């Protein structure tokens with residue numbers, strides 16, 4: 001059965017490509033109110049496409065852009081059910097003048113499809129749709145039950161998705177969630193992401209005076225809030241980059257020896273960080289490698305810092321207030337509320353005399369971690385190895401995907417994060433692209449995953 005389905009996909013590659021180009025031509029930019037009709041059209045296009053394949057598909061309303069939901073189930077209730085997540089909305093394409101082709105007139109050139117949304121995420125989730133199409137058209141059946149949840153608000157932060165999933169929890173009952181919204185290491189090297197960092201952040205204001213005052217009249221007799229804030233912030237880390245907030249690392253998960261060995265296999269290190277960022281040197285917590293620091297260690301960063309006069313020339317004042325925006329990237333088992341409390345307590349304790357310190361805009365999402373022992377992850381690893389020719393790298397991703405946390409808490413099932421794109425695909429940038437080979441390999445990986453599952 002597997003060979004016939006893979007053969008069907010190969011024989012219909014031109015048709016599958018044409019369908020993707022048609023889907024990409026719909027400018028479903030979720031952030032732009034004047035594109036709302038196009039966003040709806042993309043949802044209608046996808047649901048009609050899924051219905052044509054024989055799935056029960058519908059466009060479901062949310063408080064924002066709709067969700068496309070579809071399902072196919074056979075008569076055998078012992079089959080596992082996979083819920084495939086994707087998003088049909090895209091980032092704005094501006095500035096248009098930096099595109100070599102028109103972002104919503106998809107162009108195939110040198111083996112790449114150029115269009116907004118080609119990689120992120122229409123090409124990636126349509127690969128799963130085409131895997132399902134290949135099974136149903138070639139064999140009339142699937143080895144698993146399949147559900148699709150394709151949302152239209154990912155690029156604006158999925159503001160309604162958590163509530164939507166919570167309200168339709170039975171509809172999304174499944175054995176695992178498959179998400180393809182990340183990248184391969186190369187066309188022959190797949191990556192399975194098994195952890196994502198969380199985030200905790202807030203804004204701080206330090207106030208010492210009622211208003212900005214003359215630095216000659218008052219200098220020497222009052223506290224300067226910019227200095228006070230600098231002292232407070234400097235106390236949060238030592239000179240080697242270790243965070244000195246009491247209790248900050250208490251709940252951090254320790255890496256096993258196997259895990260450290262697996263992370264060490266990924267050919268990404270100090271040279272890559274320096275090349276990609278232009279950093280003068282690599283700097284981070286001692287005792288950990290670049291890959292370990294990126295995904296398995298928490299951070300504390302100042303994202304913005306301001307006080308006093310920053311315009312042209314000079315202005316001899318002592319400013320009344322100083323401000324900073326602070327975020328921490330969190331790793332598994334850290335509680336965002338606890339981290340925020342610990343950092344704020346340390347900042348209060350470090351405040352010099354004559355300082356009023358206030359915090360605002362506190363928010364957080366915990367990290368996510370998938371067990372590598374889950375049979376669904378192992379099925380994905382075997383499928384990826386068969387499709388791309390090498391066993392996957394197991395990676396801890398430094399960034400956050402809030403929807404993964406929603407899925408974990410609301411559904412409690414393993415999340416398979418297997419990306420089909422390439423690192424150079426210019427997502428969120430001009431000239432976004434997706435290799436035709438990535439699309440075809442993605443279809444193959446998805447077909448194999450369903451067979452393995």
Ligand SMILES: [Zn+2]
Pocket residue numbers: 091120155427428
């Ligand atoms: Zn995106």
